[in-house]
Amino acid sequence: xxxxxxxxxxxxxxxxxxxxxxxxxxxxxxxxxxxxxxxxxxxxxxxxxxxxxxxxxxxxxxxxxxxxxxxxxxxxxxxxxxxxxxxxxxxxxxxxxxxxxxxxxxxxxxxxxxxxxxxxxxxxxxxxxxxxxxxxxxxxxxxxxxxxxxxxxxxxxxxxxxxxxxxxxxxxxxxxxxxxxxxxxxxxxx
Amino acid sequence: xxxxxxxxxxxxxxxxxxxxxxxxxxxxxxxxxxxxxxxxxxxxxxxxxxxxxxxxxxxxxxxxxxxxxxxxxxxxxxxxxxxxxxxxxxxxxxxxxxxxxxxxxxxxxxxxxxxxxxxxxxxxxxxxxxxxxxxxxxxxxxxxxxxxxxxxxxxxxxxxxxxxxxxxxxxx
Numbered sequence: 001x002x003x004x005x006x007x008x009x010x011x012x013x014x015x016x017x018x019x020x021x022x023x024x025x026x027x028x029x030x031x032x033x034x035x036x037x038x039x040x041x042x043x044x045x046x047x048x049x050x051x052x053x054x055x056x057x058x059x060x061x062x063x064x065x066x067x068x069x070x071x072x073x074x075x076x077x078x079x080x081x082x083x084x085x086x087x088x089x090x091x092x093x094x095x096x097x098x099x100x101x102x103x104x105x106x107x108x109x110x111x112x113x114x115x116x117x118x119x120x121x122x123x124x125x126x127x128x129x130x131x132x133x134x135x136x137x138x139x140x141x142x143x144x145x146x147x148x149x150x151x152x153x154x155x156x157x158x159x160x161x162x163x164x165x166x167x168x169x170x171x172x173x174x175x176x177x178x179x180x181x182x183x184x185x186x187x188x189x190x
Numbered sequence: 191x192x193x194x195x196x197x198x199x200x201x202x203x204x205x206x207x208x209x210x211x212x213x214x215x216x217x218x219x220x221x222x223x224x225x226x227x228x229x230x231x232x233x234x235x236x237x238x239x240x241x242x243x244x245x246x247x248x249x250x251x252x253x254x255x256x257x258x259x260x261x262x263x264x265x266x267x268x269x270x271x272x273x274x275x276x277x278x279x280x281x282x283x284x285x286x287x288x289x290x291x292x293x294x295x296x297x298x299x300x301x302x303x304x305x306x307x308x309x310x311x312x313x314x315x316x317x318x319x320x321x322x323x324x325x326x327x328x329x330x331x332x333x334x335x336x337x338x339x340x341x342x343x344x345x346x347x348x349x350x351x352x353x354x355x356x357x358x359x360x361x362x
Contacts, residue, residue: 008297019193020291023238024266028199031227032206056205060295093198119194
């Protein structure tokens with residue numbers, strides 16, 4: 001029986017070493033943004049459409065990476081899940097770990113992943129009327145998908161934050177966990 | 191050229207197609223939209239191709255198709271296609287994709303086989319890119335591994351070549 005006839009889950013998992021040119025992705029991503037831009041009224045709406053495309057990617061990446069790199073193990077504690085996102089997933093996506101992972105001092109259910117120069121923003125220049133748009137909303141979607149799939153429903157948003165002494169703003173991925181997650185986390189032994 | 195992990199590209203494309211299916215609820219409409227997006231990409235992609243590929247001028251359509259399959263696919267998707275089944279006039283050929291990174295992890299939803307041309311974006315890219323070098327072509331999927339065919343086959347047909355008379359009209 002040829003490989004094509006086999007059900008997709010019966011085929012061996014690809015090694016994942018193959019590469020495509022970054023331009024190919026940039027072209028595709030720009031068309032995706034163009035498509036999402038049609039029929040939206042606000043920047044927020046555009047970001048949420050980009051995010052929903054990202055969620056599909058995140059869900060699948062979680063499964064893929066857990067199978068391939070973690071010997072089918074998946075983290076069940078909040079901090080471990082976040083660390084998985086900011087190290088394993090980040091390395092896979094961007095080739096390096098996230099710059100840092102921060103816990104909000106004001107809200108206990110908010111965490112921030114900070115980083116510079118995400119490749120999705122590489123060839124994007126924002127027009128004036130979209131100055132607040134951050135196309136890393138797509139990455140926020142990936143993060144939300146991965147956390148959702150692991151059983152940590154959350155609201156994830158991407159923001160540009162200017163840094164003193166730096167020409168480029170940093171990108172902050174803000175993760176706000178669902179109340180149910182926080183409650184469950186409290187019940188678990190620390 | 192700078193490269194990136196192919197799987198992120200694959201998954202992003204897949205997620206986009208899924209979004210299109212959800213938004214339009216019509217497979218034919220999705221095919222059209224993918225082709226349109228591809229065309230937009232092709233129109234811009236040809237610039238980068240000509241600037242970075244260091245190829246010589248193509249002498250005829252045969253030559254163009256060969257370079258498209260061997261250089262173009264290699265450059266952007268890191269795979270190659272083989273050009274076969276030429277017709278007698280040399281205006282029609284088939285591109286056989288041996289290994290297409292876009293179809294990894296993909297399983298078409300039920301009822302979409304033979305209807306959804308999942309990689310239709312590629313057809314648009316080829317059409318758009320060749321349009322910019324004065325070749326009017328049509329490009330269609332005739333076989334697809336996702337339809338349980340043994341290979342993916344794109345049929346490329348030359349419709350007309352634009353005139354290359356000087357002076358060029360800018361508003362063409």
